[in-house]
Amino acid sequence: MSRQFENKKKAAITLNKFHSALEAGSRQPTLPGEPDYKYKYNLLHKRFRELEQVFDFHRGIIQTISSGIITINSQAEITFMNRAALNLFNCDYMQVQGTQIHALFADKNEAEILLNQILTEQKMCESTEVHFRSQNGDIFPAGLTTTLQKQPEQKGVSGAIFIFRNISNITNLRRQIERMDRLATMGELSAGIAHEIRNPLAGIKSSAQVIEESFSPGDFRAQLASRIVKEIDRSNDLLKRFFNFARPSRARQDFHNIEMIIDGVYLLMAPRFKKKNIEFEKKFADALPQVYVDESQLEQVVLNLFLNAVDAMPEGGKLTVFTGVRKTAEKSDLHEQEQMVFVDIADSGNGIPQSKLEKIFNPFYTTKSDGVGLGLSISSRLLEENGGAITVESKLGKGSVFTVLLPIATKINR
Amino acid sequence: MAKRLLIVDDEETITFSLYQSFIHSKKDYEVVTASSGEEALERIHETPFDLVVTDIMMPGIDGFELLNSVKRDYPQTDVIIMTAYGSSIYKEKALKEGACDYVEKPFEMKEFKKLIIDLLD
Incomplete structure (x- = not known):
């Protein structure tokens, strides 16, 4: 698409040079029929200028938009990348022009499946999460939407447009929420377990202490009971640590x-x-x-x-x-x-x-x-x-x- | 007349060990146990107690409901709350609703007994 615009722009420049040459020649004596020719030329020139403005306008939109845009042909070769895409992939257009878009994906298999869907099955993606790999090796999640390009009166797909955004921030937020949910569940679970374990521990401990009290301190039965109490205390300390995790004391900010x-x-x-x-x-x-x-x-x-x-x-x-x-x-x-x-x-x-x-x-x-x-x-x-x-x-x-x-x-x- | 102590917990090992501890002590207390809030209220209605020691989490009438009933109908009776939930929220709630103390399980038998004896004597 951009190449077509580039060609038209070149044509406009050539025409401009031609016009300058004509202007220089206009100092010559006028020939019969010249006014008609000049009028047509000026009209054509005006149209080219308008075309140039339209071209600049669209190029401006595509290059300044914050979403990445990549176009590929039917062979999955890259035919265009806008500035946002080049920045996201940290690459130079000349490096990737004409190469297979598969190389931009973190997982080649994922790329293969996706491109097969787009180019063969002619299915489009709508805000699909994919993982890209930039030139410096960083993997980033992206929300991808694709559009098929078809030539009129031709069967099959002539190419596709990939529009995407880096969604690392959203992914991180989602992970944090999931993590909090997990922790909350874990917390509730630990609190329940701690309660269920503490009750029998309390029963064992108080029973052992009654036994301990009923013998003189030197008696081996009192010593054994005392050991039971110590081990219970040890287990309870461990439970307390888990319990603090389950329900940390309220923050005193x-x-x-x-x-x-x-x-x-x-x-x-x-x-x-x-x-x-x-x-x-x-x-x-x-x-x-x-x-x-x-x-x-x-x-x-x-x-x-x-x-x-x-x-x-x-x-x-x-x-x-x-x-x-x-x-x-x-x-x-x-x-x-x-x-x-x-x-x-x-x-x-x-x-x-x-x-x-x-x-x-x-x-x-x-x-x-x-x-x-x-x-x-x-x-x-x-x-x-x-x-x-x-x-x-x-x-x-x-x-x-x-x-x-x-x-x-x-x-x-x- | 001997002071009356009611121990309420659905964990029978706890009520049994506390009961054994008191009946073998030199103190002349009348110790009764109950394994639920409902049973505790029946015993209290039969003859009021000087002190009720109750767990919180019990099926049916829980420790807080028992505390409220006792404080409403027998304001002279002291109540100690005990629980295996080590949360300060329960402690605040228990003291706010009229419990005279709050004990976490597993407790130190000597300290717990001293607390009970101090209240009864």
Whole structure:
């Protein structure tokens, strides 16, 4: 399509040159019949200018639109990519022109099936979620709509138009909602289980204590009963930990400086960082607004993330903490404010494979041999209690960045 | 006249162990157990008690309903709430509705007995 416009534009330019040549020639004595010829030429020239304006107008729309547009021919070869598409794929048009569009998909099989549907079965996609891979290897989810191109009086499809948007933000929000649902279910379940286990524990414990009381302290039966009580207490402590996860105590929010909270946790962790050969760097933004959070709950979150970072860098590495203010996508149930304070905790560890990224916030999911799998799910839940959120980005071999979003202390909560 | 204590829980091991603990103590208390809120109200209506110790979660009349009935009809009777739900919400609710104390299960028998004895004596 664009090539046709380009050709017409070239023709207009050629005509313009021709006109200039004619103008130069008009100084010559006029020939019979010239006025008619000049009138026709001027009309033609006017039409070309109008065509040029229409071309510029449409090109402007296509190039400035925020959705990515790609056109392909019947062989699935790329015939056009607009600016948004080139930016999303981080590529140069010359690199991809004429190549198969399959290469832009994260999963070649998915691409094969989809293109077969479009070009052979002539089915169109409407807001279908697909995964593309940009030139630098990043995979991003996209909402894709396709339109078929048909030449009049021709059988089959001459090509197709792909219109898409990067829906990473929407996907992340959806994941957060799903995660919260899972945590809520898990929470209710744990609370129920904790109650059901505590009742028999209470029965065993009180019975054992009655037995203990009925013998002198030195009697072996009293000692055995005492052991039963100790073991019950141990089990109950474990239950309490799960119970805290299920129903964390209500957040006692107040306004705090996030830097002070991070510094406090750092002081606690500094000896461990040193021992594990981890360099710690903080890059705090100037004049960061105060956050409205429960201090001890936030300390627990930061501590969890620091401990995970240490585990992610068994050979040592670098842990960097960035802070600042970030605009959230929009005011929503998840983000009560349009702007939030962010804390990025970036490690230089091995990174987390994509397949595991979605699971790491699930309760009892762990990759550590001695882990319970509650650190990140508790952190996520605590942040939820504080009106915040947590997200993660990770690259294999490069490390992970955990982002904590926190509500800014406003006049209202002051 | 001996002080009267009513222990209410659908967990019979708990009522039995508490009962055994009191009848073997030196204190001369009259200890009665009930395994439901309904049974507890029957015993109370027969002869009022000085102290009622009750669980919250029971089928039928639960601990809070029992607390409200007792406080309405027998304001002189003290009530201790015990529960296996470790939530501060229950504690606040129990104290607000007139319970004189709140105990989490599993409890320390010695401490729990001291609390009961202090209230009865």
